[in-house]
Amino acid sequence: MTWFKREDNEIVNDPEKTVRTEGLWVRCPSCKQIVFKADIEANQQVCPKCGYHFRIDARSRIENLLEPGYQLVDLELRSTDPLKFTDLKPYSKRLLEAQRKTGLNDAIVNAIGHIGPAPFAPIPVVLSVMEYAFIGGSMGAVVGETIARAVDRSLATGHPLIIIAASGGARMMEGIVSLMQLAKISAGLGRLDDAGIPYISVMTDPTTGGVTASFAMLGDLNIAEPGALIGFAGPRVIEQTIRQKLPEGFQRSEFLLEHGFLDAIVPRKELKLYLAQALTWMSNKTEPTETSTNPGNQ
Numbered sequence: 001m002t003w004f005k006r007e008d009n010e011i012v013n014d015p016e017k018t019v020r021t022e023g024l025w026v027r028c029p030s031c032k033q034i035v036f037k038a039d040i041e042a043n044q045q046v047c048p049k050c051g052y053h054f055r056i057d058a059r060s061r062i063e064n065l066l067e068p069g070y071q072l073v074d075l076e077l078r079s080t081d082p083l084k085f086t087d088l089k090p091y092s093k094r095l096l097e098a099q100r101k102t103g104l105n106d107a108i109v110n111a112i113g114h115i116g117p118a119p120f121a122p123i124p125v126v127l128s129v130m131e132y133a134f135i136g137g138s139m140g141a142v143v144g145e146t147i148a149r150a151v152d153r154s155l156a157t158g159h160p161l162i163i164i165a166a167s168g169g170a171r172m173m174e175g176i177v178s179l180m181q182l183a184k185i186s187a188g189l190g191r192l193d194d195a196g197i198p199y200i201s202v203m204t205d206p207t208t209g210g211v212t213a214s215f216a217m218l219g220d221l222n223i224a225e226p227g228a229l230i231g232f233a234g235p236r237v238i239e240q241t242i243r244q245k246l247p248e249g250f251q252r253s254e255f256l257l258e259h260g261f262l263d264a265i266v267p268r269k270e271l272k273l274y275l276a277q278a279l280t281w282m283s284n285k286t287e288p289t290e291t292s293t294n295p296g297n298q
């Protein structure tokens with residue numbers, strides 16, 4: 001006599017009866033430990049065990065950095081697919097998919113608001129944050145124009161500009177139109193510099209290609225998150241070109257800091273305080289006098 005009898009041999013995967021566990025736990029790529037996803041989310045997408053920085057979406061970054069009452073701006077721009085480009089699929093289709101996935105029109109969000117955890121007085125800032133989940137955070141005409149508008153907002157108000165980069169570089173589907181954005185943004189940042197308005201560049205994983213070659217490296221302060229990939233061409237391309245093996249950790253934040261390309265590495269959870277301190281210090285600086293800047297005229 002059998003105590004248990006199975007009526008058929010098929011194991012039926014009934015979604016109603018299955019306890020869903022996928023998505024609740026994440027294996028940290030750095031410390032390899034299994035971590036409860038909610039713990040990572042509560043920790044601004046940083047592994048609570050080892051401090052590994054997971055990628056985080058643009059709107060969460062803004063929410064983490066700005067005081068309540070901030071405003072998202074310049075969200076209405078959309079790419080016109082100027083080259084009618086098709087690779088594996090039409091660019092217009094890629095755009096629609098990315099828009100559906102991220103809820104954004106393109107790979108960037110501008111915000112105006114205040115940075116100011118106590119004891120700092122709230123400092124008004126213009127914040128521009130890239131969204132890596134939108135076609136690899138690539139920079140086409142819309143990203144370029146959105147950053148240009150953030151620069152214009154800083155120029156009009158005198159408020160400091162912060163750009164948080166997360167990008168694979170220029171958007172190849174917009175060809176030369178995309179490359180033009182490098183010059184356009186750099187020119188705008190030049191005007192900001194002339195006006196003596198601070199610009200802080202925050203590089204996150206990854207910041208590469210045309211974004212590194214333009215605004216990401218043009219900050220009055222260039223800072224990065226720990227372990228971020230930052231570079232122009234990828235390591236494989238460089239190795240093939242110079243026919244040399246690259247050193248360990250090449251193109252990571254820590255390597256770049258050691259070699260003078262960065263001013264600081266700031267963990268995500270300390271970023272708000274760091275920015276408030278830096279901006280307070282920058283805005284308290286007295287204007288250089290005519291004699292100190294131009295001693296030859298004395």
Ligand SMILES: [Zn+2]
Pocket residue numbers: 028029030031032033047048049050051052
């Ligand atoms: Zn970890």
